[in-house]
Every structure is written in C-alpha cells, then in structure tokens.
Amino acid sequence: MEIAAYPARTLIGVSLAAALSLYAALDFYGEQMERNKVARDPYQIANQEKRFEPLKNELPRGEMVGYVSDVPVESAIILSAQYALAPLMLVVSPPHGWVIGNFSKPLNYAEFGSARGLTLVKEFPNGVVLYRKPTQ
Amino acid sequence: MSLLLAASLLSSTLLGYLVATLFLPEYKPKWADALLNISLGAGLGVGLSSCCYFIVRLLAGPSITPYLIAELLLLIAAGAASWLARNRAVMSGPHANPAGWSWLLLVALAAALGIAASLFVDSSVSNPYGGWDAWAFWNLRAQLMAQPDALWRTAFAPALNRLAGLGATHPDYPLLLSGYVAGCWSLMRSISNVSAPIATAALFSFGTVALLVSALAIVRGWSTAMLGGLILLGTAGFLLDSAWQYADVPLGFYFLAVFVLFFLADAETSGRPLVLAGLAMGFAAWTKNEGLVFALLAGLGFLVYPWLSKKTRWPKMLALIAAGSVVPLGLALYFKFFLAPPTGTYAALTIKDAAQRLTQIPRYTQIIKSFWDETVALGSGIAHPAISLALLGGLLGIPRDRRRQPAVIVSGAVLLGVALAYFFTYVVTPLDLTWHLGTSMGRLYMQLWPSVVFLSLAAFRTAEETAIVIQHPQKAGREARKKTRKARVS
Numbered sequence: 001m002e003i004a005a006y007p008a009r010t011l012i013g014v015s016l017a018a019a020l021s022l023y024a025a026l027d028f029y030g031e032q033m034e035r036n037k038v039a040r041d042p043y044q045i046a047n048q049e050k051r052f053e054p055l056k057n058e059l060p061r062g063e064m065v066g067y068v069s070d071v072p073v074e075s076a077i078i079l080s081a082q083y084a085l086a087p088l089m090l091v092v093s094p095p096h097g098w099v100i101g102n103f104s105k106p107l108n109y110a111e112f113g114s115a116r117g118l119t120l121v122k123e124f125p126n127g128v129v130l131y132r133k134p135t136q
Numbered sequence: 137m138s139l140l141l142a143a144s145l146l147s148s149t150l151l152g153y154l155v156a157t158l159f160l161p162e163y164k165p166k167w168a169d170a171l172l173n174i175s176l177g178a179g180l181g182v183g184l185s186s187c188c189y190f191i192v193r194l195l196a197g198p199s200i201t202p203y204l205i206a207e208l209l210l211l212i213a214a215g216a217a218s219w220l221a222r223n224r225a226v227m228s229g230p231h232a233n234p235a236g237w238s239w240l241l242l243v244a245l246a247a248a249l250g251i252a253a254s255l256f257v258d259s260s261v262s263n264p265y266g267g268w269d270a271w272a273f274w275n276l277r278a279q280l281m282a283q284p285d286a287l288w289r290t291a292f293a294p295a296l297n298r299l300a301g302l303g304a305t306h307p308d309y310p311l312l313l314s315g316y317v318a319g320c321w322s323l324m325r326s327i328s329n330v331s332a333p334i335a336t337a338a339l340f341s342f343g344t345v346a347l348l349v350s351a352l353a354i355v356r357g358w359s360t361a362m363l364g365g366l367i368l369l370g371t372a373g374f375l376l377d378s379a380w381q382y383a384d385v386p387l388g389f390y391f392l393a394v395f396v397l398f399f400l401a402d403a404e405t406s407g408r409p410l411v412l413a414g415l416a417m418g419f420a421a422w423t424k425n426e427g428l429v430f431a432l433l434a435g436l437g438f439l440v441y442p443w444l445s446k447k448t449r450w451p452k453m454l455a456l457i458a459a460g461s462v463v464p465l466g467l468a469l470y471f472k473f474f475l476a477p478p479t480g481t482y483a484a485l486t487i488k489d490a491a492q493r494l495t496q497i498p499r500y501t502q503i504i505k506s507f508w509d510e511t512v513a514l515g516s517g518i519a520h521p522a523i524s525l526a527l528l529g530g531l532l533g534i535p536r537d538r539r540r541q542p543a544v545i546v547s548g549a550v551l552l553g554v555a556l557a558y559f560f561t562y563v564v565t566p567l568d569l570t571w572h573l574g575t576s577m578g579r580l581y582m583q584l585w586p587s588v589v590f591l592s593l594a595a596f597r598t599a600e601e602t603a604i605v606i607q608h609p610q611k612a613g614r615e616a617r618k619k620t621r622k623a624r625v626s
Contacts, residue, residue: 004235004603011237013531014599017363017524018244021370024519025248028372029255036262045265049328062287064295075302079272082299083265086279086328087287090299 048084051126062087066099101129144320152181154214159408161225168353175346183419186315198288230357241362248369259379264330266381282318294477308476312422313383333381340386341378351396359599371521384579390420392586402543414460421468437550445542490564506573532597
C-alpha cells in the first residue's frame with residue numbers, strides 16, 4: 001500500500017491558492033449582485049424595442065431612414081434606437097426621405113419638423129414620430 | 137422557442153464533439169476525456185456552424201433550408217468519419233483522480249462554479265442585452281445577418297460606418313459570433329430573442345472553464361486541474377465579461393484551445409490534434425481582428441516548434457495545421473479583403489504618425505499604468521488570481537526539464553508576442569489613448585487570461601510531483617503476505 005506525503009510548502013501553496021480564489025469569487029459575487037440591482041438594462045434597450053415597434057411595422061424592411069431628436073446627438077441613444085429599429089438603418093441622407101423622430105418629452109412635433117424641412121407623417125406613442133423629407 | 141434554441145446549441149455542440157473525437161485519442165481518466173471533448177466540441181461546433189451559416193448564405197442565399205441541409209450533412213459526415221476513422225489510441229496521463237485531501241479541491245471548484253453560474257444568471261436577467269458592444273455591434277450585426285432576404289448583407293454594409301452621422305459600428309469585424317447568434321435566431325424564427333446570445337455567452341464562458349480543467353487534468357493531473365478552474369473562476373474580469381455577450385470570451389476560448397491542442401499534440405506521435413489546433417486558430421481569426429494577429433504569431437510558433445524540438449516530421453505537422461485552418465482562416469481573409477468595407481480604427485494611420493507616437497515616452501508609461509490598474513482589478517486585494525499563480529509558482533517551482541520543453545517555450549513566446557502586439561497597438565493608436573485604454577484593455581486582458589492560467593500551471597511542478605510516496609509498513613506487509621499466498625496457490 002502506497003501513501004503519498006506532501007511537503008508543507010505544497011500543502012500551503014495549494015490551500016492558499018484555492019482559498020484565495022474562492023474568496024475572490026465570493027467577494028466579486030457580492031459586489032456584482034449589488035451593481036446588477038442598480039443597473040438593470042442601463043441603456044433601456046427593451047424599452048426602445050417596445051417604443052419603436054409600431055413604427056418599424058409601418059416602413060419597408062431595411063429602409064434607410066434619417067434621424068432627428070430633441071436631445072443632443074449621443075451614441076448611447078442613437079445606437080440603442082438603431083438596435084431596436086434594425087433592419088431599418090439610421091443614415092444621414094435617407095434616399096426615400098423617411099426620417100424618424102425620437103423625442104424625450106411631448107412637444108409640438110409638427111413645428112419641430114417644419115423647422116427642419118420635414119413633414120409630419122404619423123405620431124406614435126412614447127415620443128416616436130415619422131416624418132418625411134421632400135426629395136429633390 | 138426554447139426547444140429550437142436547445143436544438144441549435146445541441147446540434148453545433150454535437151458537430152464539434154464528433155470532430156474532436158475524430159482527431160483526439162482517448163485520454164485517461166474518462167471524466168477528463170469526456171469533459172475535454174464536450175467543451176472543445178462546444179466551441180469548435182460554434183465555429184463550424186457559424187462558418188457553415190455564412191458560406192451557405194454567400195453561395196445559396198439567405199433561405200434557412202439550405203443552411204439546415206448543410207448543417208445536417210456536416211453532422212452526418214462528422215458522425216461517419218468519427219465512426220470509421222476516429223483516433224483510437226489511448227493516452228494515459230498523470231494521476232487525474234482525487235485522493236485524500238485533494239477531494240476538497242473539487243468541493244471548492246464546485247462552490248466557485250455555483251457562484252459563477254448564479255452570477256451569470258443574475259447578470260443576464262438584469263441586463264439581458266449584454267454590455268455595450270453586444271447590442272451596439274455584435275448582436276446588431278447578428279440581427280442584420282439573420283434577415284431572411286438580401287438584407288442580410290447589411291451586416292457588413294458601409295452604412296454601418298456612420299450610423300446617423302455617428303462613429304463606426306465596425307462592419308469590418310469578423311462574423312463568427314454574430315453569425316452563430318444569427319443562425320440560432322434564423323432557426324428559432326425570432327430575431328433579437330435575447331435567449332440566443334445569452335446561451336452562446338454561457339456556452340463559451342463555462343466551456344472555457346471546462347476546457348481548462350479537463351486539459352490540465354490530462355496534461356498535469358488532478359490538483360492542477362482543480363486549481364486552474366478555481367483561479368479562472370476567481371478572476372473578477374472573467375466573471376464580469378462572461379455575461380456581457382462580447383466576442384472576447386469566445387476569442388479567449390479559441391486561444392486557449394490552440395495552446396491546449398498544441399500541448400496534446402506534443403504528447404503523442406500521430407499529430408492529429410494539430411488539425412483541431414489549426415481549426416481553433418482559424419476560428420480565432422473569424423472571431424475578432426485580434427484573432428488574425430494571434431493566427432499569424434501562432435503560425436510562426438508552429439513553424440519554429442519543429443526546429444526547436446528537432447522533430448523530423450515537420451512537413452506533416454504543418455500540413456495538418458494548414459488542413460485545419462484553411463477554411464476558417466480563408467473565410468476570415470476573404471471577408472476582410474473582399475466583403476468588409478474598407479474601414480477600421482487603423483485604416484487612416486500613416487507611417488509618419490505611427491513613428492511619431494512610437495517615440496513618445498508618456499504613451500508607454502500611460503499604457504503600463506493602465507495595464508497595472510487592470511491587473512489589480514482582476515482580483516480583490518490579496519485574493520487575486522495573479523497572487524494565487526505567483527504563490528503556486530514560488531512554492532512548487534518549475535521542473536528543469538519543463539523549462540526546456542519546446543511546447544512550453546513556443547506557447548509562452550506566442551502569448552508574449554500577442555501581448556506585445558496589443559501593447560504596440562495602443563502605442564500607435566490614432567484614437568484618444570485614455571479612451572482607447574479605458575474601453576478595451578480589460579477585454580483584451582480576458583482574451584489572454586485563460587491561456588496565461590493554462591500555460592503557467594502547465595509549466596509549474598504539480599502537487600502530485602512534489603509528493604513523497606511511502607509504503608505503509610503494516611498495510612505493505614499485509615499486501616506482501618497476500619501476494620506470497622497467491623503465488624503459492626497458483
């Protein structure tokens with residue numbers, strides 16, 4: 001019968017490495033669970049999908065559309081709208097003149113559009129508006 | 137819906153499993169062999185399915201039927217090949233079953249795995265669309281790619297370069313991850329269903345842990361395998377990135393797979409695992425641009441290795457690697473040169489600008505400081521994976537013969553080369569360096585970290601190697617008497 005005896009340094013090394021790793025996992029678990037409670041869908045993608053769904057059904061799939069908003073241009077807002085609107089593509093110069101309005105608060109959307117040379121086509125709930133830009 | 141997703145995941149995993157068993161011998165113990173084939177199969181299967189999905193779309197159009205037929209044919213072919221021509225060699229490695237106190241390591245690993253799984257579920261429930269890059273790039277392109285008509289090509293359309301006048305959403309990035317998620321969505325007929333990218337992220341995250349544990353069990357034995365899994369699961373960055381649905385954890389999986397398969401090929405004579413190493417290398421290139429850099433450096437490593445190890449059959453070795461990598465690597469290069477729009481962060485970089493940045497010392501110090509900060513963030517004070525590795529390295533040491541082992545030297549050099557390539561990419565970056573470091577270094581770290589853990593532990597002396605084996609006097613006497621009695625009877 002063979003018995004393996006391990007040197008103390010081996011036992012210390014293995015025990016410490018295992019204990020430290022387990023503690024690190026547990027510690028991070030606590031931290032991240034707290035963060036998860038606070039930051040639920042921080043970019044509101046689920047909400048954007050709901051907001052844009054009715055408009056998405058009105059336009060031909062894959063249409064290139066323009067974008068206007070009452071809030072300054074910000075990557076998070078435009079990219080989350082793009083994710084929700086795909087396969088529609090948000091571009092600077094839409095070939096067929098469709099422009100999507102993405103608003104943070106109720107306002108006179110027709111006036112907002114006409115100030116930018118856009119004609120209001122349809123208002124959807126939650127600050128989503130479809131405009132048309134006359135094609136030259 | 138969830139049945140169709142399960143069918144999609146099972147189909148790719150089975151495909152990868154059959155391919156893995158075709159080229160790998162049977163390893164002892166059986167648990168490590170099964171875990172290796174399943175984890176390797178899960179990752180390789182994703183790569184195979186993703187390539188199949190993209191090639192079928194290119195050649196036969198975006199209908200789901202040709203893709204399903206192609207995947208089914210691939211499954212039948214892999215099954216038949218595995219049945220008829222599988223590697224039937226049996227390889228016995230070091231002692232890879234628990235004995236005595238080492239059972240405790242399994243308990244610790246199971247606890248860490250439970251923590252990681254629970255965290256993954258909570259993170260995915262609270263943030264089902266993943267991190268920024270997941271919904272802004274990877275899954276957006278998956279949505280476009282899954283379109284059932286010609287629109288699928290918008291996944292790499294130049295319009296993605298300037299969405300609504302903003303910066304690029306990287307239509308030039310390779311499509312392994314987006315393609316696989318798109319394939320799941322096509323099969324589910326539910327584009328943008330969050331369960332597919334979440335399941336894919338889980339597959340790669342836990343597949344990486346399983347691959348690390350099983351490979352270390354085969355190469356170095358029980359305690360090293362358990363410690364490898366524990367150290368990876370004790371890495372904050374890995375736990376965090378796992379649920380983000382980014383391409384960095386999958387890329388880390390393929391890097392690890394290449395090193396693991398390289399070690400396995402080094403330990404046997406047929407060279408067949410090198411086909412899988414080539415396949416994983418190609419999938420790395422089809423996952424992210426960094427994978428192309430890795431493929432180049434790993435390719436160089438494979439060229440140097442036969443010379444360093446004085447192997448005479450190097451043309452066969454290189455042919456096996458090339459056979460594995462030709463399709464995915466070729467697809468990645470074809471996509472890069474003929475389909476992807478000419479864009480990318482470094483497209484506008486001139487030699488003059490690069491040379492100027494190379495001479496700016498503050499850039500180097502800023503990168504080193506950021507590297508240090510990211511290293512510190514991997515753990516929690518002293519409970520840090522790098523400290524765990526350093527402890528094991530210091531207390532167990534590296535055996536002299538292993539320090540000279542060509543597989544260890546070449547793998548370490550390739551990994552170091554990739555890290556240096558990342559470093560100098562930051563030095564010459566045309567982007568704001570602070571922003572570039574802040575948004576990417578942690579992720580690049582996670583691409584390399586599983587391989588760092590594997591290569592470090594594969595180099596260190598194992599706990600079992602330090603053991604002094606003694607004969608128990610009483611029991612040894614009893615055994616001897618039994619043997620004598622048996623001999624008399626016979």
